[in-house]
Amino acid sequence: MGEAIVITSGKGGVGKTTATANIGTGLAMHGHKVVLVDADIGLRNLDVVIGLENRIVYDIVDVVEGTCKLKNALIKDKKTEGLYLLPAAQTRDKTAVSSEQMTTLINELKEEFDFVLIDCPAGIEHGFKNAIVAADKAIVVTVPEVSAVRDADRIIGLLLANEVSYVRLIINRLRKDMIDAGNMLDIDDTLEILSVDLLGIVPEDSDIIRSSNIGEPVIIKAESPSGIAFRNIVARILGENVPLMELKKEPAGFFASIKKLFSRKQV
Amino acid sequence: MGSWANFIQKLTGKTQTKDVAKERLKFVLFHDRSEIPPALVDVIKDEIIAVLDKYLDIDQTKMDVELTRLDDDTRTTASALVASIPIKGVKKLQ
Numbered sequence: 001m002g003e004a005i006v007i008t009s010g011k012g013g014v015g016k017t018t019a020t021a022n023i024g025t026g027l028a029m030h031g032h033k034v035v036l037v038d039a040d041i042g043l044r045n046l047d048v049v050i051g052l053e054n055r056i057v058y059d060i061v062d063v064v065e066g067t068c069k070l071k072n073a074l075i076k077d078k079k080t081e082g083l084y085l086l087p088a089a090q091t092r093d094k095t096a097v098s099s100e101q102m103t104t105l106i107n108e109l110k111e112e113f114d115f116v117l118i119d120c121p122a123g124i125e126h127g128f129k130n131a132i133v134a135a136d137k138a139i140v141v142t143v144p145e146v147s148a149v150r151d152a153d154r155i156i157g158l159l160l161a162n163e164v165s166y167v168r169l170i171i172n173r174l175r176k177d178m179i180d181a182g183n184m185l186d187i188d189d190t191l192e193i194l195s196v197d198l199l200g201i202v203p204e205d206s207d208i209i210r211s212s213n214i215g216e217p218v219i220i221k222a223e224s225p226s227g228i229a230f231r232n233i234v235a236r237i238l239g240e241n242v243p244l245m246e247l248k249k250e251p252a253g254f255f256a257s258i259k260k261l262f263s264r265k266q267v
Numbered sequence: 268m269g270s271w272a273n274f275i276q277k278l279t280g281k282t283q284t285k286d287v288a289k290e291r292l293k294f295v296l297f298h299d300r301s302e303i304p305p306a307l308v309d310v311i312k313d314e315i316i317a318v319l320d321k322y323l324d325i326d327q328t329k330m331d332v333e334l335t336r337l338d339d340d341t342r343t344t345a346s347a348l349v350a351s352i353p354i355k356g357v358k359k360l361q
Contacts, residue, residue, distance in 0.1 A: 146288050153296050157342070182283035185292075189285065193292050195342045 002033075006135035007165070010151030012122030014143045014171040018208060019230075020119040020223055021049045022219040022228040023139075026234030028083035029219070032114040035074065035084040037106070039131040040121035044088035051215020052077060052085050063091035064101040069109060079220070084113070108136035112254050124158060132159060137166040139199060143173045144185035149193060156196055168199035170233065175204045176247040188243070200233035203247055204224050255257035297336060301346050308334050308348075315350065324356040 007020045020036055028034045038046035041061065047053045058073035063086070070086075077083040086109070089096060108114045120131035132138065138159050142152040152169070159167050171190055178184035191198055205226035211218045218227035219234070225248065232242045298305045312332040319325050332350045 146292055149292055150295060150299065154299065157300065160342075179285075182285050185285050185288055189289050193289065193296065 002110045002112075002114045002116055003136045004110055004118060004134055005037075005137045005139060006118040006120050006132050006140045007141060008117045008120035008128065008131065008155055008159070009122065009141045009148070010124065010155035011142070014148050015141050015170075015202070017045045017049050017138065018212070018217075019099040019117050019141050019170060019202075020046060020117050021219045022227075022230040023234055023237070024115070024117045025050070025077075025080050025083060025217045026230055027115050027117075027237070028077075028080045028217045030234065030238060031082065033082045033084075033112070034117065035086060035109050035113045036087035037086045037109070037116060037118045039102075039118050039127060041088045041127065042090065042093040043121065044090050047075075047085060047087045048215065050077065050085060050217060051079070051210050052087075053215070056087045059087045059089040060105070061092050061096045064097050064105060070105070079216070094121065094125070094130065097130055099130055099133045102130045103134045107224045114179070123136065124154065128155075128158075129162075131162055132162055137162050137168070138164045139168050139170055140195075140196070141170045141172055142190070142194075144179075144190055146170060149185070149190060153194055156194065167196055169194060169196045170199050172202045173204045174201055174247055176249045179247070198244075200236060201244060201247075202229040202230060202233075203245075269337050297334075297346075300342070301334075303334060305344070308332060311348070315352075319352065322358055322360070324358055326353040326355055329353045 003030050007016050007023070009016050017040075022032045023035045036046055036050070037060070039060075040046070044059075047056055052075050055075050058068040060073065062068045063070050063073050073086055075085045077085065077086065106116055106118070118131050118135060121127035140152050140155055140159070142148045156167055169191070171187060172189070175184055179186045185193075186199060187198070203225045205218070205220050205224050208226055209222035217230075218224055219230040220227075222228050222231050225245070229245055232245060235242045275313045276325055294305070315332060316325070316327060316330070330350070332348065334346055334351075335349050
């Protein structure tokens with residue numbers, strides 16, 4: 001029996017979908033059978049971030065309405081062995097699926113897969129409730145910014161109130177230059193405010209945009225800091241004790257590029 | 268909350284905006300979690316003054332009414348209303 005992990009945040013745009021795509025890919029790269037479930041019905045994005053947008057025939061609403069069998073809707077990723085996607089519907093909204101239907105579906109997926117990762121929509125309404133209803137664990141993603149942290153706190157409260165007691169935090173888009181200048185909440189600040197256990201951190205990285213441009217999660221090549229950060233996060237999920245990566249300033253300019261050419265890869 | 272930025276600037280000589288953010292977040296989350304609106308404490312303070320003023324001569328400039336957390340480390344919402352009210356004397360009841 002696999003486990004269902006919901007990736008949520010409250011605030012939109014902090015990196016849930018990116019995290020779901022990378023963590024799912026990483027777990028599959030370790031040999032596990034993983035399904036990514038896009039629970040953002042009406043605003044689907046997991047398909048495009050992972051590069052499977054042109055292979056969608058059926059979606060989650062087709063499955064719960066009985067239009068097709070579950071296995072017909074699952075898309076097998078050709079780049080990463082063991083990785084599957086259950087896409088959201090794009091022309092419906094979040095009321096198209098009930099909590100009972102979602103619970104049945106997730107439980108069915110847990111029988112076939114080692115990990116069921118649920119990409120939660122932003123907000124706290126029906127879509128959020130559906131995404132968490134059958135989750136065993138939750139990963140909350142936030143960025144070190146006032147609105148996001150406030151929303152993350154609300155989400156953590158709602159998760160605990162809904163009996164999702166295993167909650168871990170990812171702090172995304174950290175910028176060392178701003179932290180050093182005292183203009184960005186650092187890791188300790190954020191943990192102190194939210195009182196939740198840390199799963200990992202991801203530095204701000206322009207490679208994320210490049211990777212979603214081409215539909216290939218950064219964790220696959222892991223040449224960039226964010227790719228390495230996601231690999232560390234996956235290792236921790238699998239029980240390995242990986243120390244937090246050291247944040248480096250995002251280099252810019254000609255000499256920084258030359259330096260990067262000759263520097264050794266950070267492990 | 269511009270007063271916070273000024274306070275920290277006076278102390279350190281430069282504005283560490285992340286410290287302002289941290290204090291503001293702690294304030295906002297405390298009230299979010301306990302569901303006590305931030306300005307309610309001020310309303311309560313004024314009403315306490317009105318009641319005490321009937322019986323006691325109190326030093327309004329030195330009094331303090333605050334909502335505090337009982338436990339700093341966790342997500343608990345347990346709080347206490349703490350009031351410190353210096354009494355200058357008792358009013359003669361008519």
